[in-house]
Amino acid sequence: MSEVKLTRNQGLVFDALQAAEAPLSAYTILDRLRGEGFRAPLQVYRALEKLLALGLVHRLESINAFVACSHPHHDHGESLVAFAICQTCGDVREFAAPAAAAGLRDWAAGAGFKPAKTTIELSGLCRACSAAGA
Amino acid sequence: MSEVKLTRNQGLVFDALQAAEAPLSAYTILDRLRGEGFRAPLQVYRALEKLLALGLVHRLESINAFVACSHPHHDHGESLVAFAICQTCGDVREFAAPAAAAGLRDWAAGAGFKPAKTTIELSGLCRACSAAGA
DNA sequence: TGCCAGACGTTATAGCGTAACACAACGGCC
């Protein structure tokens, strides 16, 4: 377990994401940290950049938002991480997608494509919102 | 084959995307169509909205850009479409990902999640750029 | 012919992200 030491800004941003129940945009994070002295978007983006590199945080491309990684970090070697985003309540579930990862890896191998980053995001209705008839 | 009739603006935007070799941002489309009388982003976004709904165009969430659909449109019923985006040359390959689609569908079924839209995007190096040692 | 849904044009504004600059804090190394 590597326990990297985070700087104050990085820690604050990470805490904000962990405390949130849904993904946060960079500007929402900024607003929540104004009380801690944050003033400019760059302070947030720089912290996020590091947290993303460390794998502590994920970026949701389809909604321009960020979430704390929900897994204790087994270094997600072979199986990619995917996200299910509820369009109604905004809740996000992070899950491993080994079968999908394998399928994409096969295609990439055949096409000579070398993937550096893979994005898999489902938008739809979570069980609760679906049941609520939304 | 449905052959929906497009309006002038929709046709211009679609043509611009088909003529382009790489994905275009909405603002790039706007600039290319200024000669045709386009003046505001909304003219582009409204046309894109319709084209996306018709399935003639895809949106690449990870780079905020748009491409014309490269398949003649077999209504991609069961197998989702995925994209491989070269970080060096910007080229995009669209491909079907039946295995990945099946894996995600299984997870969704188990989790009670009803997907409305699925995004699968690989960023990396295409065969040519990879060979060029980039 | 008259209606009306859909498309269009325009202005303004909100939200997302980065460039460029200067300075401070930390850590290794002699």
Place this chain on the structure above:
DNA sequence: GGCCGTTGTGTTACGCTATAACGTCTGGCA
């Protein structure tokens, strides 16, 4: 301890992405 490179910070300013809100126009159809 003093040097020095790396990393993080703070600030200003700016560019790109996307939508709100308004009114007008057009074309298909009863």
